[in-house]
Amino acid sequence: MTTATKTIPFNTYRAEKTALLEKMNIVIIGHVDHGKSTLVGRLLADTDSLPQGKLAEVKARCERNARPFEYAFLLDALKDEQAQGITIDSARCFFRSSRREYILIDAPGHVEFLKNMISGAARAEAAVLVIDAKEGIQENSRRHGYLLGMLGIRQAAVCVNKLDLVNYSRQTFEAIRDEFSAFLRQTGIEPRFFIPISARDGHNIAGRLDKTDWYKGPTVLEALDCFEKEPAAVDKPLRFPVQDIYKFTEQGDDRRIAAGRIETGSVTTGDDVVFLPSGKRARIASIEAFNAPRAESAGAGRSTGVTLDRQLYIQPGEVMCRAGQETAQVATHLRVNLFWLGREPMIFNKRYLLKLGTAKVPVWLRRIHTVLDASELTTEKNRSHIERHDVAECVLETLKPVAFDLSSAIAQTGRFVIIDQYRICGGGIILEGQRESQTLVAEHVAQRERNWRRSRITPALRAARLGQKSTLVVVTGPADQSGENLARHLEETLFNDGRQVYYLGINNSLLGIDSDLSRSGLRDEFLRRLGEVSHLFTDAGLILITTVSDLDPYELKLIKTLNSPGDCLVVRIGAQTDAEIDADLRLPADLPASEGAKDVAKYLAQQHYLPEYYL
């Protein structure tokens, strides 16, 4: 052997020589013990898809342990699974028919592992649902069937298994077929095939035994090959959730690239695009790729990157749409259908995180319309929380508007997950964006004001005594020292003028009331507390000065609402980089802090916060 590696010219791209087979993900679902793993094991064995010696090895292991061999042992790879004889987590198995390659996802049927079944099924393009002929339709047959629709799986085949246990009875098969068809019809799913099988005997899996001559339909293998691959959604409007913005300047690369995957539609150089929810517009300057032929356009399914014709401050999480096409919707209130998998129930007044497309925003449960038992399709109203394994139609409210689609129109941007305590605990689909009725924060403030206990000292009495009208002064600007400098000077200026004023530095609040918050993670919670604290100061008649870098309009609205009925003045330093906020006073970035402080004081006097103020 030589030590040098082969020298091959780099950065050359070869066209694929042969048209590669397509690949399809299929999930196998159904109630526990109805024979899903056995079906998959049999399918692999009967199509010669197992590695050489695997069958013999598993048979030998069974003999050593004095256990009867089961095809499921080929799949249940984990020690716990073999010990307990159940599937705990979804396994991927690879096999190939004459038509295409498959990844079979063998999902667990035990309700305890529903989260694992859902993880498996969410990756699939079609489903095979297995029902035990002897036991008939069980709780998880129905639950899994119902969830298929929510997970976006439209193609399904139902296998009535263990027909050998009922003497291959046509009557049993047809009774189950009729009952289950009726159930699935309520969920909007129409299975393409009902197949009578015996996975153990290998009947109607890859081949047929002479057992059910009354059945003329396909075997499981043939049914899989009948499923159609859903074409990439090139014909729909463009949806390009921005995953990240790259600029590798240090490597001598000046391109500023918005990276992401085209979920639907296509994008071409020269297209006019709009980013939502910000509403910013630009034109596509180029489509970027590494080690690929230069392309002028890219279509659905591609992870790609674009550069724009102008410098835009866009954030990861925005959705790029094409101007002139139907664009995504934008709202803070979403009516959704949600399934919950968390150990703790989903409750009101708790901050969760919503991940939708590439956006990740704080979210609250606002209303529960109905809760469904997916195993029975019975609904309950007036519930105060959503339990594990419940399916709920409910309303979520996000802190900031999100861009989305109805799941019925564009599935990729119409579904989401909920994170609780670092983990995905639920998921769902969007049914409707709702006109904002009243925000959670506004409702909270209204209730707070109704219940606030006061003495006979009114704001007017306080203002008269202190010789000033109270207000919050928020200084915002770039994330540097300029805001803090201005705020400190302003405090001194007003204090020396005899005013009751206090400067609340960001670092100070992190030392105390916010010491439980990490600096980066919970900006919205930090702002919420800042709003509540401001309310105390303004209610007490003081002028409170604080700084928040790069405040956006929604964050400002949050602070203003929480501080109300107190007043709030916004001072903006420097040019706007992010979405426009409504500033009361704008100061140039190069203005010395002492000058800026005078300008703010003068403005306060003009607005009658500081009676008898003389410069």
Add this chain to the structure above:
Amino acid sequence: MSQLDALESQSVYILREAYRSFKQLVMLWSIGKDSTVLLWLARKAFFGHVPIPLLHIDTHYKIPEMIAYRDRFAREWNLTMLVGRNAEALQAGQTFPSGRCNRLQCCAALKSEALKHTLSGEWPRWILNHRTGTYEVQPQPEAFTGVIVGARADEEGSRSKERYFSPRDKHSEWDIAEQPPELWNQFNTDFAPGTHVRIHPLLDWTELNIWEYIERENIPIIDLYFDQGQGTRYRSLGCAPCTGPVVSSARTVAEIIEELKSGKFANIAERSGRQQDAEDGGGLETLRRDGYM
């Protein structure tokens, strides 16, 4: 889109999610074909750059060509190249080749332990100085919270149960029954303090897909995978004492693809040349629960 395009797109998406979500992110590079494809996919994801440091766990028993290959491409592709090892076990000779422990114990010490402590920053890491071409001890190594790994689901049983983003607890352990769900393209990118997340962008790739992609992209792969005239080649790379070559005269990527598609390896498991698997009844599960790649 072809199958390879679809696989590439998904892996790139996962790599970008990882890069966006984890400040302390690292990618394991074993020099083998899978993690080299992974490295190539990173160049795809980041438009020719690799903004993620690469980590190689050097067991000291790696086939020497692997080290030469590693350093060559670390330089050519301007990689932030880190190396970690279990210096203590190597010094004490607690290894299988020196006869003081069995294969599994050796794997646990030189790979799992070395990886665990190198990731956490407790043990030293060596970083390639591109100016001098030598490795230096990295000052103040921080704990990595995201670790990108080239595992494929078709390799063996326990890997077929992995998530794309798989949380590991404080002891690097994999609690299989408690894996959180993973839906559509939403992954578990949040993590509790002290824990980390393993990221698997190649889960859906088969061995054949890997070779087909190497051919399409013309990725430079280490010579050990090709027959150099002795009629043998490596199908899977590991430590010299525990990895045997297979009998094969495939000299090119195209010949390897042919062999896998319809030839002699169409039905033989890839890791059949790895001796340590045979010692554990649960395949690699025991090692993997404890942090093995």
